Amino acid sequence: MKKFYFYGLALMLLLVGKVQAQNQVIEAIIKEANENSQLEVLAHELMDGVGPRLVGSPQMQKAHDWAVKQYQTWGIPARNEKWGEWRGWERGITHIDMLAPWTKSLAGTQLAWSPSSPQGGVKGEVVIIPDLADSAAFQKWLPSVKGKYVMISAPQLTGRPDYNWEKWATKESIEKIKADQAKLDGDWNNRLQKTGLNRRDLPMALEKAGAVGIITSYWSRAFGANKIFSASTKQVPTVDLSLEDYGMLFRLAESGKKPQIHLNAQSKETGVQPTFNTIAEIKGSEKPDEYVMLSAHFDSWDGGTGATDNGTGTILMMEVMRILKKVYPNPKRTILVGHWGSEEQGLNGSRAFVEDHPEMMNKIQVLFNQDNGTGRVANLSGQGFVDSYEYLGRWMNKVPRSITSDIETSFPGNPGGGGSDYASFVAAGVPAFNLSSLSWDYSTQTWHTNMDTYDKIVFDDVKSNAILAAIMVYMACEEPEMVSREKRIPLNFRTGEPTEWPTPRSPNRKGGMD
Incomplete structure (x- = not known):
């Protein structure tokens, strides 16, 4: 009886210690995001300093090189990974x-x-x-x-x-x-x-x-x-x-x-220009060959400076990486971020990454993507993964209620077919989720328009998203086992008959040269 008591007490102390350690990291994430935010600096450098990022343009290459250097200043290894060629202009x-x-x-x-x-x-x-x-x-x-x-x-x-x-x-x-x-x-x-x-x-x-x-x-x-x-x-x-x-x-x-x-x-x-994805990573300490991924497309159209499509997604993911490197420098799993090229012409950068790294797909714990504007995250779908609520719900429970209270969820949902880069990974069977934002008149005011500029960024909302994403990545890294990948085959809404899970599509690796 005494042995059982001491065993139970030891287990309880272990669990309490784990919860306390978790809370300390989460508190550190929130404090760093609120007190030392780099979002405005990053936005200025990207939108004002680099400008619009049309695939094949000098500004796109300048953006890739800038991101690599910025990550290096934070002690985060980064590289530009070539995946194709595009008409230069x-x-x-x-x-x-x-x-x-x-x-x-x-x-x-x-x-x-x-x-x-x-x-x-x-x-x-x-x-x-x-x-x-x-x-x-x-x-x-x-x-x-x-x-x-x-x-x-x-x-x-x-x-x-x-x-x-x-x-x-x-x-x-x-x-x-x-x-x-x-x-x-x-x-x-x-x-x-x-x-x-x-x-x-x-x-x-x-x-x-x-x-x-x-x-x-x-x-x-x-x-x-x-x-x-x-x-x-x-x-x-x-x-x-x-x-x-x-x-x-x-x-x-x-x-x-x-x-x-x-x-x-x-x-x-x-002439013909090389096209890249920018990849940065924080190496895992216990399971370095398993990955938690962040995702945002780097390119834009060039009517404005691509501030909400997708400058805000880009600086969000960079800020999350910066915060995690500072407060969680030795994650259990490797944290990867992909800044994709040529999303606007058909998810080409992310599709190329999936096609070029098939060995990684079964080792990605989850992926979080952000694309559609500057607002607070307002929607989260399970993308057809049957057990997505179980783990996403637990992780979101660690995020301040002030951030999650207005997020509408749909579980298990249906797999995305191609709206943004998360769909490239969903098609490969990866639990990949889109952090979908409040509109802020995105579809009319800034989506692919001449008005998509720095002044439209709502930094308080982006900061809120950084806290959400950083905590979710931390929890995914700490998860003892790989999460379930069981899928629900979507139904045709008109007929009620089962359809098929999306299949991976090859990218256009030689664009604009027809």
Whole structure:
């Protein structure tokens, strides 16, 4: 009886000691995150110092090199791991000025991979595609674009977002503006369809006919924000104008006032460039060949500086690594972070890592990914892993309630098919989870827009996410055994029949060179 008593007492003391040690590390994580945050410094260096990170651009390479050096200053080994090649392109200046019927500098920029203007730029009349009978009529009209700029987007009747109309307008006004815009969009789409060309081939046909440039406007439905994607022209520049500057030119051309602009869009093709993932690690002390991973894509489109897509995810994961290296320098398992290249063109960097490291996939305990904006983590799905609630729930219980109280969970959930880099690992059977954030008008205001800049970062929310992610990584490292990988095969919501688990897909390792 006495032996049993002493055994029980020893076990209790051991458990108490373990809990106390856990609490000390967690308290240290919270204190370091709150009192010595480096998020603003990292954001400044990345968004202001490096800038946008289009795959294949000098800024993308500069970002990879900066991250490696930054990790090294914290005593964290890091490397750039090549996985492919991409069309190299460097953005230069974009100056757009209306010269007639009066003078005004216009707000706009060239699209990614846009060809350059001749040195000094080109002056030309702005025209719109007329409403012609059919593709034969379009071909007959086509030679008239020689020496001119051609507008190919539908104009907008209002630059006010829906929420602004809903706040101030009458119900009748709202219904009317929506109906009028829908009709305008439909009529414009019909006009383009009658050219016989799709949206990719139309600009190339116009440049072949002698147009000196293509003008677009892709409004994101937020004040001042336009989506900035890529050009399909091969010889002449494609530029995106702000909603109202585009609308003004459109109205002037439509009313026969023959507006003229001077466009100087400089850029440079830099040949085939290597593409990388940046990988950093804190080596495990007891199980170095088992891994807990952090994940965020490093690249961006280049309308803004990629602040919320995905600068905030990037600095979050860097901050978590910094904190853990300081307060938990000898983790039981190896902590890895992947800063992926070319997520925006199809999860290419993360898919390459999965394909190039098959031996690691069964040894990854869990992966935490962050991508979609600057807000506090608001959603967590079990991604179809049957027992995900058991371990994620236990780990989240160690995070301050003030951080987790508003997080909505879905267990076991369904596997993600491709929204962000976690899906590359889910397809390989890795328990990989996306730390999905509050919107902060992400889809309209900053996602792939010219407004995705430093000033949109909500640092208090990112700091909260750093505490959450750091504690979750710590708990995953301390977990005695590897977590369950049992899967629930998802159902087709329409038929109720079982579907298949996502399968790994190969990356595009030679991009933009078609």
